[in-house]
Structure formats: structure tokens, C-alpha cells
Amino acid sequence: MAFYFVQFLTGLASAASLFLVASGLSIIFGVTRIVNFAHGAFYMLGAYVAFTLTERFSGALGFWAGIVVASLVVAVVGVLVEMVLLRRIYHAPELFQLLATFGLTLMVQDLVVMIWGPNDLLGRRAPGFRGAVEFFGQNIPTYDLFLIALSPIVLGLLWLLFQRTRWGVLVRAATQDRDMVAALGVNQKWLFTSVFALGVFLAALGGALQIPRDAVHHALDLRIIVDVFVVVVIGGLGSIIGAFVAAVLVSELNAFGILIFPKISIILVFLVMAVVLIVRPWGLFGKQEAPARRTPGLTVNPWRPLSQGERIAAWAGLAVAAMLPLVSGDYALTVGSEIAIFVIFAASLHFLMSVGGLASFGHAAYFGLGAYGIAFLAKMAGLPMIACLLLGPLLGCLGAAIFGFFAVQLSGVYFAMLTLAFAQIVWSIAFQWVAVTGGDNGILGLWPEKWAAGPASFYWLSIGIAALAVAALRIITFSPFGYALRATRDSLLRSEAIGIDAKRIQWTAFVIAGTVAGVAGALFAYLKGSVFPDSLGISLSVDALVMVLLGGVETVSGAVIGAIVYKMLSIWLVSQTDLSKLVLGGVIVLMVVAFPKGIVGMLETLRNLRRRSEPAKPALLKSRIEGAE
Amino acid sequence: MSTAPTLLSVEGLSKSYGGVHAVREVSFALRAGEILALIGPNGAGKSTCFDMLNGQTTPGAGRISLLGGDTTGKKPREIWRLGVGRTFQITATFPTMTVRENVQVALVSYGRQLFNLWASTPRFARDEAGRLLELVGMSGYAERPCGELAYGDLKRLELAIALANQPKLLLMDEPTAGMAPRERIDLMRLTAGIAREKSIGVLFTEHDMDVVFEHADRILVLNRGSLIAEGSPEEVRRNPQVRAIYLGEGLVYDARHREGLPS
Ligand SMILES: Nc1ncnc2c1ncn2[C@@H]1O[C@H](COP(=O)(O)OP(=O)(O)O)[C@@H](O)[C@H]1O
């Protein structure tokens, strides 16, 4: 009994940091409507800066001052980020806000390693809370008791801040109705900046307070952000009390989940999240969001099927690609196969994102599941390669069917957070369930059969499947189903009013995208001869997002170009620099701010401009003038 | 006309938001081919009524029956399948598609082809979509991106979309809001013509009293959520309570009507 009680207290203590970070995220979202993906990065920075300061300052006062000063320093960094970056994208589509803050996260990861080195850092114990109290033979660290007391205190302080100060009243008003605050003549810019500073301060404090409990390392950001997303999805984005309750709930589930399912403890959290999503899709304490009124994207260029000339060009491109083995060596062919595989992967995400308007931040889950599907079939069932290639992607399909069902209950930022959390869950299972997946060591020895083993044969196989996949997705895009999917993206209200079951359409799209990603993963497993948890990881999901963005989110097949360009650049980049994340993150941020239409999008815009400058449109102008009257 | 079957009947329909009674105990019936106007000042509860009728909002209380069947609490898409077309006060269309494609999507849904992964939509029911666009006078705009349309044209496109499922009932929430006076008259005349020809029942709201009096067979007057008058245009026009509300709003419809607008 005592053991369970101590376990319970450990859970409560872990909830403290989670609550601090999640409440910061919620406060920022409430006012600015931005889900700050970089919140985990600020948490990690808080921990690193606090480590440095508490080492520098001596004594008990030095320690506690170090914690607070570190959080303030990071808050100042947050203010700079808000002023330089976020102010430019408050009116951009959600996807771009998510991507830009994600880009920041990547940059911080490399910067942190540059400054503090790659090794784990062990911080000082907290002065005054070094010992433990005994409870029926079990030890409870006093620092845990301190943390347990801290969360309700912070909750109370935040409540006072929002109820009793003029600033707090303004923030609450802005959370409820942004236009009203603008109308009151409040300086909205500084309100946003100060709110962002508070949110970042809370995140950094959460990180700083962890140093006596946990080593500081450069993967802290993703670990916390996934937990925080789970917390805000359960608690309700924008609700501080929701963040508190859900942080406690999630921490306790983790604490006891380890006892119940020691290998796959994360399952328990997933089950609870699933139940909450079904019962209250906007979280326990969240409010149902009115659907966004703005147009879903940047432009309104209607899509068209390929013209005759474009179709010939596509065939010609494929023919040229097929001739690569005649002129190049094995290395180039392996790179070529990899590019073809990523074309499939990017095209599948593009289908979901661009046609369906559902930006998945965890699409690698289905890629990786396809790869593991191959591994299971080939290694355990010993099936021939053709059978594996046909059946392996079904694991991606199955995963997409399960997770997609829950994910499409939500949209926008919730969808992004949820897909990311799902992908992390799948990753954790692959990582922890060593008996089945081999854990970190992966599954090795998956070589293609003889007919596909040579680099040239495998290359032809890859580009053949890639061409099929891209063509199939294109056909679906212009099929009645594709139009129904676009309809749900363009206007949920109108599509429901013409008999379209949006959730079922979106779920189907999710399953299609997941299956195609599974095909890519299956080929990838054969290309590498092995499968590792990395092929389910966040960085792969982000790669896919960047490929789509680079090619052009609002084009029909920009992902193909995006994948080719991105993959070539990143292979080159890795050979040139150790700071590839810094560069990649910088590129993402820059693209979002300066180049949001992507390569193909830019080309289309140029072409349209040229076409448009020719004929005038008197009829349209006239009706516009009448409309304005 | 009075022998036509009842299309829609509403009994004791109510909805409140927090303390606000948006709609209170509203009852009425609509016959096939009848054009019924629902009028009332802003905030009277007209849009809330429409939203409950097409399933957008669940009624707080009351019963809605459509074509004899109970549709209270059904989803918008289920009600649409029964043959109800709807236009919105703030237009809802698909901005990234062309005008024709907007109508084609509705036809796809009507033809139950939503899960068809193979056919080519740009070729799907092209002519049918063209006919609907012609009907509302939008043929010239068929290949335009819908996001570029003027507001009045969007309203006409919405009408074409609403007609795609060969509706028996049209629900039109302020179909002419934001239009020039000339366009208002044209659009309502068009709607009335189509409705009479195909014997479609129409429930519409409208602020322009000339339009209302010209086309409505019957008028319902809503104020603060409650029906305060019901009857032929002549009866409603004479109703002192109605006059009070509209005079209070500064809308002297009587005088304007007598002057007459260009027809
Ligand atoms: N979703 C809602 N939440 C809260 N109040 C609402 C909502 N929709 C309508 N109302 C209120 O109900 C009343 C009727 O609104 P509405 O039906 O839009 O009127 P009308 O269309 O006649 O102008 C108004 O007081 C409005 O503020």
C-alpha cells in the first residue's frame, strides 16, 4: 500500500513541470491562437540555462536565483522570437504557424549542442531539499514534496493574475473575443508579446525546476512537447485548470502505467486520451472552437488535371529517370531509389494535407509501420518479397485506420498535435517492446530477393511504384472522392449541407494516405535491409512536411518536386555540415515567412500572372462594383 | 393551393442560448409550392430557426416534421437527403473550386458517388451543372474560381447548389443580403419562378419588404424569438404590432412600397 502511495506522490511531482509547460502553451494559444511547437525548446533552454547559472552562483540563494533568472532569460529570448518571427505570421494559415515554430525547435536542438555539448549534464541538488522522508519503509525525496506543493501555488498565482489585475482582465477578454480588445484601443501588439513572455517563462521554469531530478540533455524538448500535447488535448487547449487536471492525470497514468504494462506503459495514456476525445472532443475543460472563418490557404487557384503537354512531360521525366542506370554507378542508384521512396512518402502526406487540409505532424508513423510490417512478414512469417510488398503496407493501413478515426474527430491545431502524439506512441512501442521489435537494435537482414536485389533493379522497382503511387493519388484527387475531400477542407458547413459525411470522407483519406506511406516504408525497409524505430520518428515526419512545403502546399503534385529537391539538398547538406538541423530549421522558418507557396506554387503563380495580364475582365469587374454597392 | 400536401410542419420549436431565448414556441406549416417569408428585425431568431430546420442546430424543444416524417435532431446531411436545399446568410461555398465544380460536388453527392475513387469529376455531370448554372444566370461564370466572385454572384451560386438535389423544400436565409436592389429583385423573381414551376416549397427571410410583399404567399413575423403575426401579405401589412416593430426600426416599408421600385 505504501508503495502505491509513494508512486502516486512521484506522479504528482512529475505533474508539476508538465503543468507549468502546458499552462504556458494554453495561455499563449488562448490569446494568439498559435500553438507554439517551440514550447518544448523553451523548456529545454530553461533547463540548460538554469544548469549553467546554478553552477555559476553558489549557495542556496544562488541556486534559487539561478532558477528564476534562467526562466527570465529564456522569457526574454521568447520576446525576441515573438517580435521577430511570430508577429509576421499571426495571420498566416495555422499550418505555417505550426511549421515555423517547429523550425525553431530544430534550430534550438543544434544550438544547444553547440553551446553545451552533446553529453547529459547532471545539475545540482536543490539546497534545502536534498534529503528524503521515510514513509512506511519507502523514501520520498523532499524535492518531490516541494514540487507537489508548487503546482497548486502556481495555479493560484495564475488565477490571481487573471482575475485581479488589469492585465489579466485584458488577457481574458482577448481570449474570448480578440476583435473586442482591438476595438477597446488596447495595444494589441504588446499584449501578445507579454502573453508570449509569460507562457515562455512558465515553460522555462518547468525546465529549470527539473534539473535536480533529471539530467539535462538535448532531446528533452520533444519528450516534453509530446506529453504536453497529450495534456492539452485531454485538458482542453486554452484552459489553465484543464492543464492542471490533465497534467496530474497524465503523470499518474504514467506512474501507474509502468506497473501495469511495464513494457508499453504509454498505452494507458493513449486509451484515456481516446476516451476523452470520443466523449469530449475539445477536452475536459476546453470549449468547442468555432470553425475558422478565413479561407483555408493562401490562394484560390482551382486545380486542373494535367493538360496533354504536361502529361507528355511527365512521361518524358519518368523515361529520363528510368535511364539513370545506363549512365551512373551504384551509389547514385541507391540515392535515386531513396528519392523515389520519399516521393511516395511526401505524396501521401501531400494528399492528406493539401487535398484534405489535414496537416499531420506524425505521418512517419504509417511509413514506419509499413517498414515494420515488412520486417514481421519477411522475418517471422517468411513470406516471399512480392507478398510482403503487398501485405506489409497493410500495417500502415491498420495504424491509420485506428489513429485516423480519432484524429479526424478534430481539426486544425488539434489534429496536428494529436497526430504527433500518436506517432510518438507508435515510436515508443517500437522502442520499448524489445521482444517483438528488437527495440533500439531494430530488425536486421531484410534483403530483397534476387530479382530486385541489384541496385538497378531495385531502382526500377522503386521509381515504378513511385510513378504508380503518384498517379493513383492524382486520379483520386480528381475523382468524386477527391472533390468531396476538398469540399470538407474548403467549407465544412457547406459540405455537410450537401450531404457529405465529412468525418467519414476524412477518415478514408487518412487511411489512403497511411497506406501509401506504408508502401514507401515497405520499400525503405528493403532498401536499407533493416528497420529501426527512427523510421517512425518525428524527424522523418518533419522531413515529409518540409518536402510538401518546399514543393508547394497548394499545388496538386508539388510534393514530387519538393521530395526530389529536398532529399538531394539534405544528402548534400549532411555531407557538408554537422549542423544540419540548424540549417533545416532556418530553412523552414525562412520558407514560411518569405516563400510560403513553395517551388511549384511560385511557378504556377508566375504563369497565372502572365496569363492574367493579357485579357481584361470587364464582366467580373462590373459585378464586383455592383456587389460593393 | 390549399389542397397541396403539407411539406414542413413545425410545432413548439424553441432554442435558448444561456439566458437568451433565441426562438420561443414557434409553430407553422408550409405546403408544397408555397412561398413563405419569415421576417423580423435582426436578432429575432430567424437564422436560428433555419439552423434548426436543416439540422445545423439541435432544437431545445419542439418537433419538426418534413414530408410527414419526424426530422427533429437529424443531421444536416440526412435532412439534405430528404430533399431540402439550403442557402446561408453568410455564403458558404468552396472557394478553391470553380463555379461549375461547386455545383458538380453537390451533384456528386446527390448521385451517391462520394466514395468513387476513379471517375473524373471535371467530367462528372458537367452538363447538368451547366444547366443549373444557366437556371440561376451564372453560365458565363462557370469556369471562374469561386473565390473571385462578387457577393451577389455567390448568392446565386448558392441557389444553384441548393437546387442540385432536386429539393422539395428550399430554406433561404437572407438570399439577397449584400446585393444591389436590382439584383435582389432579379434573384427573388428567379427563385419564385423556379419554385412555382417545380412546385418547390420555399421558406425565406428578407429585409427588403418590397421583395417580401411581391413574392410571398404568406408571411410569418418573428420578434424576439416569438411569432407575433402570420397571414397573407395584406393581413401582415395591416397588423399594428408589425408596423410598430418596423416603424421602430425606422423602416417605413409601406411608403416605399407604394412608391414602387423599378420592375
Ligand atoms: N450560437 C449562438 N450562441 C449564442 N447566442 C446565439 C447563437 N446564435 C444565435 N444567438 C442569439 O440568438 C438570437 C437570435 O439570433 P439569430 O437567429 O441569428 O437572429 P436573426 O437571424 O433573426 O438575425 C440573437 O440574440 C443571437 O445573439
Ligand SMILES: [Mg+2]
Ligand atoms: Mg440571421
